[in-house]
Amino acid sequence: MSPAKVMIVEDEVIAAMATARMLKKLGFDVCGNVTSGEEALLAFDGECPDIIIMDIRLDGELDGIETTRQLKLRRDVPVIFVTAYSDDSTRTRAEATKPLAFINKPLDISQLEHILSNLSIGGK
Incomplete structure (x- = not known):
């Protein structure tokens, strides 16, 4: 089975690079890395x-x-929200999109691995 493809949407370049490294270490393929919604x-x-x-x-x-x-x-497509902002109104708006999970920054590889291991789409 080929590795699952993950797109990272993150405006902080260093955070995006760290996330990409974690995903690759977990056996995922980073297929895109963009900084804006557009x-x-x-x-x-x-x-x-x-x-x-x-x-x-x-x-x-x-x-x-x-x-x-x-x-x-x-x-x-499953979405994992990563944010430093988790106020109630933001979280309520985000929950309306039915995300797979919320992770607070800074991203932790063990937390990411736990969430992704519950998917049936790949990785290691």
């Missing part, structure tokens, strides 16, 4: 990810929640 929408169809790691606060006009809503209109 870029995610453009890359989504061509990359065809099996899962998306999505920051809630992004560069550009679209936040991660609105980006996720628009992506799920195209295809119901």
Whole structure:
């Protein structure tokens, strides 16, 4: 079985690089790494990810929640929200998109591994 493809949507370059390293260590293929919701929408169809790691606060006009809503209109792909912001109104908006999980920053490899191990789409 080939590794599951993960797209990272994260506006902090160092955080995105760290996430990509963790995913590769866990046996996943990083198929895209973009910094804005607009870029995610453009890359989504061509990359065809099996899962998306999505920051809630992004560069550009679209936040991660609105980006996720628009992506799920195209295809119901699992999304893991990663954020440093977890106030009640943000979390309520995000929950409406039915994410796979929420992870608070900084991202921890063991927490990521636990969430991804429950999927039937690959990794190691």
